[in-house]
Amino acid sequence: MHLLRGAVRTYAWGSRTAIAEFVGAPSPTAHPEAELWFGAHPGDPAWLQTDDGERSLLDALREDPEGELGAAVRARFGDTLPFLVKVLAADEPLSLQAHPSTEQAIEGFAREDRLGIPVNAPDRNYRDRSHKPEIIVALSQFEALAGFRPAARSVELMQALGVTDLDPYINLLLGQRDEDGLRALFTTWITCPQPDLDVLVPAVLDGAIDYVRSGEREFAREAKTVLELGERYPGDAGVLASLLLNRLSLAPGEALYLPAGNLHAYLHGVGVEVMANSDNVLRGGLTPKHVDVPELLRVLDFTPAEDVLVTPETIRDGAEIVYPTPAPEFAVSVVNIDGDAVGHEIDAPIRHDGPQVLLCTEGAVTVHAKASAVDLARGAAAWVSADDGPIRLSAQEPTRLFRVTVGL
Numbered sequence: 068m069h070l071l072r073g074a075v076r077t078y079a080w081g082s083r084t085a086i087a088e089f090v091g092a093p094s095p096t097a098h099p100e101a102e103l104w105f106g107a108h109p110g111d112p113a114w115l116q117t118d119d120g121e122r123s124l125l126d127a128l129r130e131d132p133e134g135e136l137g138a139a140v141r142a143r144f145g146d147t148l149p150f151l152v153k154v155l156a157a158d159e160p161l162s163l164q165a166h167p168s169t170e171q172a173i174e175g176f177a178r179e180d181r182l183g184i185p186v187n188a189p190d191r192n193y194r195d196r197s198h199k200p201e202i203i204v205a206l207s208q209f210e211a212l213a214g215f216r217p218a219a220r221s222v223e224l225m226q227a228l229g230v231t232d233l234d235p236y237i238n239l240l241l242g243q244r245d246e247d248g249l250r251a252l253f254t255t256w257i258t259c260p261q262p263d264l265d266v267l268v269p270a271v272l273d274g275a276i277d278y279v280r281s282g283e284r285e286f287a288r289e290a291k292t293v294l295e296l297g298e299r300y301p302g303d304a305g306v307l308a309s310l311l312l313n314r315l316s317l318a319p320g321e322a323l324y325l326p327a328g329n330l331h332a333y334l335h336g337v338g339v340e341v342m343a344n345s346d347n348v349l350r351g352g353l354t355p356k357h358v359d360v361p362e363l364l365r366v367l368d369f370t371p372a373e374d375v376l377v378t379p380e381t382i383r384d385g386a387e388i389v390y391p392t393p394a395p396e397f398a399v400s401v402v403n404i405d406g407d408a409v410g411h412e413i414d415a416p417i418r419h420d421g422p423q424v425l426l427c428t429e430g431a432v433t434v435h436a437k438a439s440a441v442d443l444a445r446g447a448a449a450w451v452s453a454d455d456g457p458i459r460l461s462a463q464e465p466t467r468l469f470r471v472t473v474g475l
């Protein structure tokens with residue numbers, strides 16, 4: 068078991084304060100820090116802090132896959148860590164995106180190989196053969212768009228904005244209030260010629276301004292999101308797409324799971340994100356990065372998603388909160404040490420053998436494994452190999468510890 072130093076990713080949509088403050092580094096930072104990666108991704112692995120200095124987790128897995136991952140995980144996923152843990156800090160909206168299913172990723176990867184597109188080319192969609200299910204657990208208030216809203220409700224939103232230019236699209240959806248209608252409308256907008264978008268998007272923004280000024284509350288968040296996106300990405304079809312998506316505000320501890328085909332855009336906030344170790348992203352707008360609309364349309368799931376929040380379950384008398392998802396690559400939980408547990412050493416068993424990534428998000432904790440112990444302050448993480456065996460925890464103050472393992 069070792070302390071694990073995460074790899075900081077600087078993207079324009081990041082924050083100059085959130086990640087630095089989380090890990091106790093000087094703030095504000097020179098560049099916006101968007102993500103802190105704790106994993107063995109070849110693009111940016113995390114670093115084990117050993118007595119002999121720093122060592123990349125990727126190298127450690129290569130040298131001793133059996134000891135680090137354990138036989139069961141190797142048999143299921145090969146000699147790679149199947150998940151990636153990130154602290155994500157968004158000051159500005161991220162791109163409108165979706166991720167493929169495993170079948171779509173295998174097919175897309177082979178197709179782009181046949182076309183001779185280098186795997187690291189900016190216009191490559193499929194960089195590996197994996198699906199990319201992801202869960203985000205909010206650390207702060209977290210704002211997002213995720214999944215299509217039921218069509219009838221989106222009609223109400225568009226009618227409330229009172230924009231005449233939207234009438235043909237409202238009628239389209241009124242004529243087909245189901246996933247086929249949503250597919251038709253989204254496809255119309257996302258493939259709309261730019262001169263038409265340059266008329267329609269500003270008209271919608273005007274409607275949103277009037278709506279917000281009117282003091283109406285029902286769709287106030289949705290209207291403000293339209294304005295925020297429209298200001299940053301003028302004339303972008305993603306602004307219109309936001310009218311069709313669930314607008315979610317997660318309180319700290321609430322979580323959102325994004326299965327294959329779910330159209331989403333994170334808007335603002337800090338969270339712990341866990342995903343299958345894949346780079347397969349199909350973007351539809353709200354980004355300067357590569358956008359591939361036909362490919363996005365191939366993978367999107369237009370089934371209205373009314374309940375996209377993950378319902379946590381408590382285990383071990385409330386000592387651990389589990390966020391159940393169908394993803395085999397990861398299992399996410401939060402160990403809560405408070406009340407009588409503070410000041411005592413407690414067991415923290417996992418349901419099967421395999422590696423663990425631990426991330427302290429509140430308080431401070433000592434992690435005891437078979438042959439070693441590490442102290443984790445807020446913002447610090449540990450790598451517990453399969454060989455390290457079961458862990459015990461002791462905290463002198465109320466503490467929250469994220470734990471990510473391989474799924475069942």
Ligand SMILES: [Zn+2]
Pocket residue numbers: 164165166201325331
């Ligand atoms: Zn995503």
